[in-house]
Amino acid sequence: ETGVTQTPRHLVMGMTNKKSLKCEQHLGHNAMYWYKQSAKKPLELMFVYSLEERVENNSVPSRFSPECPNSSHLFLHLHTLQPEDSALYLCASSPIWRGSGEQYFGPGTRLTVT
Amino acid sequence: TQLLEQSPQFLSIQEGENLTVYCNSSSVFSSLQWYRQEPGEGPVLLVTVVTGGEVKKLKRLTFQFGDARKDSSLHITAAQPGDTGLYLCVGSSNTGKLIFGQGTTLQVKP
Numbered sequence: 001e002t003g004v005t006q007t008p009r010h011l012v013m014g015m016t017n018k019k020s021l022k023c024e025q026h027l028g029h030n031a032m033y034w035y036k037q038s039a040k041k042p043l044e045l046m047f048v049y050s051l052e053e054r055v056e057n058n059s060v061p062s063r064f065s066p067e068c069p070n071s072s073h074l075f076l077h078l079h080t081l082q083p084e085d086s087a088l089y090l091c092a093s094s095p096i097w098r099g100s101g102e103q104y105f106g107p108g109t110r111l112t113v114t
Numbered sequence: 115t116q117l118l119e120q121s122p123q124f125l126s127i128q129e130g131e132n133l134t135v136y137c138n139s140s141s142v143f144s145s146l147q148w149y150r151q152e153p154g155e156g157p158v159l160l161v162t163v164v165t166g167g168e169v170k171k172l173k174r175l176t177f178q179f180g181d182a183r184k185d186s187s188l189h190i191t192a193a194q195p196g197d198t199g200l201y202l203c204v205g206s207s208n209t210g211k212l213i214f215g216q217g218t219t220l221q222v223k224p
Contacts, residue, residue, distance in 0.1 A: 004156070042214045043202070090156050098210020101145045105156030 003027050006091050006106035014114055015081060021109045023074040023091030029104070031097040032074040034066060035090040037108070043090070049074060050097035081113045117141075118205050120215030127193055128223050135188045135218045137203035144208045146186045148177055151200040151217075193222045 004025045013019050025032065034046040048056035049068040063085075065077040074091055088110050092103040119138045127133055137146070145164045149157035161170050163179035163186060170177045174197075176189040190197055203215040 006156075042216045045212065045214075092156070100162060101147050101204065101206030101210070101212060102159055102162055103147075103204075103212075104159065105149075107154070107156050110154075 003104050004091060004093055004106035006089075006109050008109060009107065010110045010112075012112045012114060013078070013081065015083075017081075018077070018079040020078065021076040021089055021091075021111075023076075023106055025072055025074075025091075025093040025104070025106075027093055027095075027104060029093035029095050030071055031094045031099075032068060032071070033092040033094075033103065034074065034076050035092065037088040037090055047076075048097060055097055078111075081111075083113050086111055086113045118203060118213045118215040120203055120218055122218060123216060124219050124221075126221040126223065129195060130192050131222075133190050133193060133220070135201055135203075135220075136185065137187070137205070137215050138185045139205060139213070140184065141205070141207065141213070142183050143205035143213070144183070144210075145206045146179060146183075147204045147206070148186070148188055149202040149204065151202065153199070157200075157202055190220075193220075195222045195224050198222050 007022045031050045033048050036044045045058050046060045047066040052068045063080050067075040088108045090108045091106040094103045121136050145162055147162050148160045150160055151157040161177045166181045166183045168179045174191045178187045198221050201218045205213040
């Protein structure tokens with residue numbers, strides 16, 4: 001099993017759809033992260049979970065709803081998105097929250113909102 | 115607000131040339147990571163530097179952490195097309211908060 005997996009790899013959805021992104025880590029880490037990566041912009045940290053508890057929410061619109069049912073799985077539920085939400089959504093994990101800073105990223109989900 | 119200024123943002127060079135990417139901040143970091151991201155993939159951790167003045171080498175890549183732990187550089191010797199990608203520096207503050215550079219897109223032409 002590779003370290004951090006994400007599904008789907010590509011997603012096209014309309015503004016009225018509801019979809020979910022899934023992330024799974026096989027590294028035994030306690031912290032998981034969602035990032036948004038848009039062209040020509042730095043990585044934007046969206047949410048952080050530590051031991052299944054949300055510890056950071058960086059002013060993300062409510063149309064993005066995270067869920068962490070256990071320390072290995074992380075979801076990002078999407079509804080009524082806007083075209084400007086089109087981006088690469090990256091999941092990452094780390095051994096602990098606010099530890100060494102080292103993170104392990106998944107391959108991302110390329111999201112297109114039409 | 116802590117910032118991490120990364121430069122240059124874009125770099126296109128010929129195979130065999132050398133290059134340096136810089137990350138600068140007015141803030142002190144407890145550690146700093148460098149990542150490389152290839153198109154269609156997530157960032158991959160290259161190195162972590164922790165000690166001021168530290169130098170780490172990874173084949174043709176040399177990473178340096180500034181003496182004051184406010185800046186870092188990545189030097190690539192004799193770049194290869196396989197080095198093409200987005201290079202990211204990420205600083206970790208003493209509270210563990212992560213600060214991201216804007217990224218450097220490197221294209222190495224054969």
